[in-house]
Amino acid sequence: MKSAKELRERAICISSFKALWTQLLTHIRSCRPRMDLCWQCQQNNDQLVRSANLPEKRKTAAIKKQRDHLRLVQNVCLQKDL
Numbered sequence: 001m002k003s004a005k006e007l008r009e010r011a012i013c014i015s016s017f018k019a020l021w022t023q024l025l026t027h028i029r030s031c032r033p034r035m036d037l038c039w040q041c042q043q044n045n046d047q048l049v050r051s052a053n054l055p056e057k058r059k060t061a062a063i064k065k066q067r068d069h070l071r072l073v074q075n076v077c078l079q080k081d082l
Contacts, residue, residue, distance in 0.1 A: 038073070040069050041066070041069065041070075041073075044062070044065055044066035044069055045066070047062045047065070047066075048062050048063065048066060
């Protein structure tokens with residue numbers, strides 16, 4: 001593989017490359033990161049994010065709900081390994 005300099009081509013910075021890509025290749029997009037959380041984990045995480053300005057009691061309940069679910073999932077996974 002030859003460098004842009006060896007090919008007598010002009011090199012550009014990544015921001016220029018991304019701008020040109022967006023402008024000229026609108027039909028090609030990069031994949032966004034996927035979440036490999038189960039539905040319940042995703043719901044619990046969403047609830048945790050939304051609870052930021054809620055009273056401490058509601059925040060604590062959301063944290064407990066997610067912690068309990070994670071413990072359940074961990075136990076199921078451990079049982080599968082046996």
